[in-house]
Amino acid sequence: MNLLRMFRSIQIKLIFIMLLLILIAVQLIGVYFISTMKNSLIDSFTNNLDSQASLLTSYSAQVLTQEDKNEDPKSGVSEKLNGMVSSLNSLNGAEIQVLDAGGRVLSTSKTSEQTVVGRKNTSLLVTRALQGIRDNEEEIIDEDNVRKKVIAMPVSSNNKIVGAVYIVASMRDLYETVEGINRIFYTAILIALGLTAILGVLLAGTITAPIKALTRQAAAVAEGRFDQRVPVFGNDEIGHLSVAFNDMTDRLSEALRINEEETEKLASILSNMSDGVLATDELGRVIVMNRRARILLGKQEMEGRTLSEALGTGKEPIADTLKGQESSLMLRQEAGEDGEEPLFRVTLTPIRRRDKGVAGAIAVIQDVTEFEKLEQSRREFVANVSHELRTPLTTIKSYAEALDDGAMDERSLAERFVGVIRSETERMIRLVNDLLHLSRFDSGRVLLRRQQTVISDMLEEVVDRFSFQLRQKAITATVRVEPNVESVWLDRDGIDQVLDNLVSNAIKYTLDGGTISLTAARNDSGQLELCVQDTGIGIPKKDLARIFDRFYRVDKARSRNMGGTGLGLSIAQEIVRAHGGTVALDSEMGAGTSVTVLLPIVQEGSEPA
Incomplete structure (x- = not known):
């Protein structure tokens, strides 16, 4: 061999x-x-x-x-x-x-x-x-x-x-x-062949040495080593070939470097995209799957599997895409631990090559769960606003027509109708003011005006403002301020509005003879902790997750009869967020509700929300 x-x-x-x-x-x-x-x-x-x-x-x-x-x-x-x-x-x-x-x-x-x-x-x-x-x-x-x-x-x-x-x-x-001459001739041939062999080795070496160097360099380039160079032994054809090969090595190295950079960029983009991306070959098998797609689909290794298996869909849309048709579909996954069903929009696009037609497909997965929730909230918000405005407007129209039909001539009846019209008008004004207040928070145009506030005085004043309602229902209100809390810098008007809303709700949903307590303390994290606790009827567990949604009411008829707009807790939450704090609500049916407001303690000054 x-x-x-x-x-x-x-x-x-x-x-x-x-x-x-x-x-x-x-x-x-x-x-x-x-x-x-x-x-x-x-x-x-x-x-x-x-x-x-x-x-x-x-x-x-x-x-x-x-x-x-x-x-x-x-x-x-x-x-x-x-x-x-x-x-x-x-x-x-x-x-x-x-x-x-x-x-x-x-x-x-x-x-x-x-x-x-x-x-x-x-x-x-x-x-x-x-x-x-x-x-x-x-x-x-x-x-x-x-x-x-x-x-x-x-x-x-x-x-x-x-x-x-x-x-x-x-x-x-x-x-x-003649035979003697033949022997002399044959001897001369052998001598000539020997000399030719020696010269052939030397001459062939001058030709094959550059070729061997080119072969070694080609093997090095195939292994990814581009730092070596082919020696140039002369200005002949092999020398020109060596120069061309060195130039090709430099260009190939630069092309591979650019390709690696582009690959790294593409890998980084795919890895950090907010959308999931899957790429398939011409048979529909997954060859690329980024990290976001694994998270969204809850599947770690899907390379080599079909796209329909990875997405959990039928094969028809995938087959249509591999034939060159673009399409999109919606996927609803099974509910997670939080009980929420994720909703994904999948956009399927064929990968086309000039000489091979369709060489695969790209699937882009977008999580539209929050978008759907926002759309649903928007629709509910528009419906709620329409409903909240339609009811008082219908009432005002009815009583105005009654007055126009002759009720104005009866003074007592006219005064009662005018009172209802005034009450419904004030209700609409409160609703519009609350909507304007929320709109300012949404647009980021609210400026906090912090001032040094004595917490005990602020809580006492809140109780004083609701003393009449408390006496009407024989509710006992208590204020307790820990010694480590004296005065802090906060937006007094905003926090007063938060506390007024919490105390008002506590009075509404606390039966006669119940108790309401207001406490203030500094927690282990150094934050101000304000807590409003009542012994009211409580809130069902199913409603706790949406209690801060706009226009959301647990008992819609009772809340509307009490004059509520369904925006109070939403406004309170926005004010607390503007301070950099959080609101937490805990409730149990028949045992009462506890609302805790955590506010960071700052020294002085004010900053925009």
Whole structure:
């Protein structure tokens, strides 16, 4: 495996390519050179033999045409030819035979084969030569596996074939020379390949070193490390690539930094949004859920679940959204520990991509519980105001019409009708004044005018103002001020209005002969604690949560008959809040009611509400 991986290296590939190119080039050159040289040597060898054969044929023609009648002609011819053949054989070591016109051997260069003299040479080349064909040559391999060159050339005189010359020359030396040149060539090839391999390693290293550096930098970038740089080794293509890669690394680092900042911003925005946000993929599975959504839905881990499961709704609106339609729906959750049923508005918006269509959906969850409560309060407020104004206006209209119809002529009846009209008018004036008072608190235009107030005197004066009503119902009122409370800085008129409202309600709902106590003390937190407690009929538990709502009455008929507008406790609460305090009410049916006002103690001055 390691060897296979090594051969996959670009450096090894470059070295092999260079070696292969050199080997192919040298082989082509060697084949051409050796082939040319071999052909040249063979041609030279053949030409030399042809020259010798031509010389011998000329000499043999002269010898064979001589006529000596006094002696044996064949004996003289053989002697002359043997001398010539022996001299030529000493020059090149070839086997030479001179034949007569019949093909019989007259002379041979080999002394060991003199027995062939007088015998006929049946070679095809000899036959062709005796027929006058001059171009007779061939290469043969003998029994000893030696390559030889054979030439047969006719001997003619006066256009008459008188004999032939037959030459057989060994080509051993020629081919040994060629083989020696081949060995030299192969040695040169091996040396050239070795040098090429060494140079290839060096040259390939100059190419692969920058590539390896680029590979290391690419791996570092993939791991998120952008501080490294690729070294630039030159101004060539790889150098330009290194510069471009470093520039790409810088841009990628900057892009990732900006992307991370945007991601952090988005995560921070999602985490701190007052609305819940859920994002899904194209299949409707939740992939993002912010903290507010977990709080609103009461579910911690919903990633991977479907949006319909997370919201607890049907699948139809989710499916429509994933098809590209925007929609919204209302969700009412189960009542919590406080008995309140949360109401959510869910807005579904598809996520669109240019190339994929709808890639998911965004669900924005808004808690509209308080908004619904405010809307309900507003509707109730308008209805209550309309009702409170309609009743006295109807009464005034009725009595005015009665007076217009003739009741004015009867003095006693007219005075009673006028008294009712005056009473209802005063009731409307009180209602309007209370509404104006609440409006100033709502708009923040109330300015507290603090003054140093003796608490005991303030409580005594409250009891004095209601002494007539207390005597009418035989109610006993007591005032108790702790020693640690003497005088404080507060808005005397505002607190008087608060106490008047609390004492008035206590008198209204306390039976004859009951008791009302007013106490003042400093609690453990250093706040002024004013408490109005009665032994009245009490307030039902179900009404305690709304007792400070505007126009809210426990017993609506009785409260209206007593002249109440239903705004007294609301105004009292707003005045206490303007002082930075709180109002708490505790009541039990048939046992009485206790209202506690906590006010921070300040030294002096005044500040706007």
